[in-house]
Amino acid sequence: MGGLSNLLSDHLVFRPRDSAEAHRAATPLELFFDLVSVIAIAAAAAGLHHAVAEGHALEGLPRYLMAFFAIWWAWMNYTWFASAYDDDSVAFRVLTMIIMFGALIMAAGQTLLFTELNLTVVIIGYVIMRIGMIAMWLGAARGDAERAKTARRYAAGIGIAQIFWLVLPLLLALGLPLALLVVIGVALELAVPAFAERAATTPWHRHHIIERYGLLTIIVLGESLLAGSMAISTATAEGLSPGLIWMAFCGIIITFSLWWLYFCKEDHLTSTKLSRALSWGYGHYIVFGAGAAVGAGLAVQVELATHHAHTTQMAGDMAVALPMAAFLLGLWLVRDRHLASGTALLLLPAMALVCVICAVLPFSMTLLAAAGAVTVWLRNHPASPTHINS
Template sequence: MSWLTPMRARSSDEPHRASTPLELFFDLCFVVAVSQAALPLHHSLAEGHVLVALRGFLMVFFAIWWAWMNFTWFASAYDTDDDVYRITTLVQIAGALVLAAGVDTAFEHSDFTEITIGYVIMRLALVAQWLRAARSDPQRRPTAYRYAIGISAVQVLWLLRLLLPAESALTVPVFLGLVLLELAVPIWAENARGGPTTYHPHHIAERYGLFTLIVLGESVMAAVVAFHDAYNERAEFTAGLTRLAISGVLIVFALWWIYFDRSAHGLLTSLRTSILWGYGHYFIFGAAAAVGAGLSVAVDHVTEHAEISSTLAAYAIAVPVAVYLFFVWLLHLRPHQSGTLRYAYPIVVVVILLLPFVPGSIELIAAVLVALVAVMITVGRRTPDPIA
């Protein structure tokens, strides 16, 4: 392999396109940041600091998800897998690890300095990739330059944001404004006169599916650690923890089944639908990560370590499960459904959000999800697919 090969655009219908070992390594390293974000979410919820927990988690998770998403779509179009490409990608991974190291400081002291530095490292490494693509792909040079300019400009604004005091009333509004600018860059760039990038629908669907698997796996690991510690503490909690463990396993299994029931590549038929589909996964990935934190909160409640009510402990699971279900239905399943079946998921979402007021709510959430999967297998598979 040569040191530097031209970064020509890959074909959007390239046969047998699969994720590379570097992409899988990238995902695994990013999950370190996901786990670091989920841990303080768990502790803050267990202490009853709900708004602080949600604000911190959603802000930190945006940085993780957005950097991952931008690399994923770039790699789908321009992965040359040469030495320079690998080194630049490893720099992005290093930035993700710096970001992960700053999560605790951001949650506890609202100090986003370390997170911002890690984020900027990731983003500027991607700028270098776009500049290289511009040099090698004359047809899409305007698109690549727009990406490089837009990303660089927003990084300057992120650094200027650090001048705000930690507890400033402008912190959240400025953050939201910068998020909107970040989201606008791909829309602006992909509509350049050079044409959109040649992302591969099958490859993109596989990459998103693999990251969903990894994030769900992280939730399982977080819950297992919490259960292990609790079981070893006091025998009197064994019955309650066993019921919770069985329910947690069923919940995660059902979430996996629901996401992978249908392939998504057939939905990525236009730039508009692809962007909406890609952006909507912020809620799927974030909710999947939050399920693990919710299960850990439930363990703390059963073992009397949480300073919250049973209703709030149940909502720590019910809310991320409901968000996950709604967006998987909206992005993945709704286009495949017809008739009354397409309303089943919104109804289940409402039911899950009401269950925390009922005794044994976590067990009931698991039962409802298992029933939903059963309906998908029996009724859903027999219903004609409108886009098949």
């Protein structure tokens, strides 16, 4: 351990990258890091899926939101730091490994979180990830004199937030409500970038960040593809079921529609202004969380079709419709409200409402698939009365 500590201490200097660097793309290390996010997101989505299928949606949803926040926030902080300071050094790689180890621990704690509301393992994994980020920011403070104050603010703010999470079990034992404590902890975490970046903005790369967010969108939508594959596998294993095949087909249409709506010809993030970057970055919590939740809802549909679920068809339909609507609203929040004009400004909120209505009608999955396809057509068809500003 002493040798590793000395190695990190000697080389813990991260210098800023050029925010206007040409052809900046995700690195193999960033893609490798995303693999642990896949595992953690899949674990959280599986927890939500089983909670809804067992008729415990009202208990499972808040736990899913907590779990997904931890996964998303740790991923987001690493991503923005890497955009500004990734030098592919030994120190950066080793700290990335430590953060990945924390993510695996956090993923392993999802079962206890959903079944017993036991946060211990999730907190341990999360804090390990965040300690890695503290070390990264201290390295940035040493290597970027112009933004050293910003980096130290990040390190201090993250440290304070981790102290809070570590004492959270004690606060629970004293009788304080979990919901209140989680809100306080989340507020502390969210305040750190807003506070730190006001000293001096870090040199993150706009196109690189857009690409990284797009890659995570593909990951969360992959949960829906997995549910479609599961439906087809179940249909063939238990005797060919046209209903399951159709459900899988509708799920593919829904998933592809959400992908199509996210990946458009316009840049998502058109400004490096701090307020715009924060609202875009934070608003993606809704997009990412909803995208993975759609997959959980489709998995519930499979269990309903095979009579393995202990919930109502209405609950299963809502498990797809509500996250689909949330995805559209989140996409409107981070992108279309800034880019759209005319009737296009209302398109995604209106179709989100349509999705909710579809959930209470017969043939809900068919209607949701149609709603997704219609939304894509309205936003992209040249003859459409909607208009998106370039």
